[in-house]
Amino acid sequence: MLITGASRGIGAATALLAAEAGYAVAVHYHRQEAAAAKVVSAIHGKGGRAVAIQADISRESDIVRLFSETDRLLGKLTSLVNNAGVLERQMRLEELDAARLQRLFTVNVIGQMLCAREAVRRMSVRHGGLGGTIVNVSSVAARTGAPGEYVDYAASKGAIDTLTVGLAREVAGEGIRVNAVRPGFIYTDIHATGGEPGRVDRLRDRIPMRRGGTAREVAEAILWLASEKSSYTSGTFLEVAGGR
Ligand SMILES: NC(=O)c1ccc[n+]([C@@H]2O[C@H](COP(=O)([O-])OP(=O)(O)OC[C@H]3O[C@@H](n4cnc5c(N)ncnc54)[C@H](OP(=O)(O)O)[C@@H]3O)[C@@H](O)[C@H]2O)c1
16 A cells, blocks of 8 residues: 555554454555654555655656555555645735645645556556545535635535546456545644644534544544455545534
């Protein structure tokens, strides 16, 4: 299983859970090499198999190398967790500029689409593959729109939802299932990037369950969608959002 953005947050929790479930895991990271190494050594410590691989998801050549390194180090890819994603400081749409939109859409949309392409080229029975699963990490923001915070980020996740439905139907007859999780407010570093590390606690009262979620709770949903347990499920979304 290749998990993008697995050095921290939801990706790291997914890597640990995947290793417990018996997957050999490619722990992709961008800048935080030490954090990725910690995830890998935690997996090794429990007798699992994992490697850390660096790549900038905003560069197509890096993505191509990420997948070929995964082939070389771990063998045939059976699952991709398309998790790496970014947001920028909270602001209204009227303050956004094109450079920010370019950065955001290059990672969140173009990056995820190119990673999906690499996975399909390896998994599709059309190309001699054995099938597999792709789990995209979208967001509840795709349906709420994140007004006043980051409409651009929400729109990028809307694109991921459309990718999930379209690609799922495109490759359903080729042994590949494509689904997405839509996390709600989850305790990770991403909110600090938006300029508000305490965001989840501020918004807690808007969540029917009255608490933020953990990365591990999202990882459980991802693992289910990646596994044979969801064998008749494709092109759909699993919300992990405390009922929101
Ligand atoms: N946390 C939430 O409340 C929430 C809610 C809904 C959806 N999500 C989605 O869940 C996914 C994971 O979010 P998170 O909260 O776990 O985020 P996070 O803690 O901020 O981690 C982000 C991950 O993405 C990687 N990354 C960032 N920029 C990259 C780039 N240019 N190329 C490659 N990798 C890059 C980071 O690598 P380095 O560590 O090496 O920099 C890190 O592993 C994202 O798609 C996010 O949109 C999160």
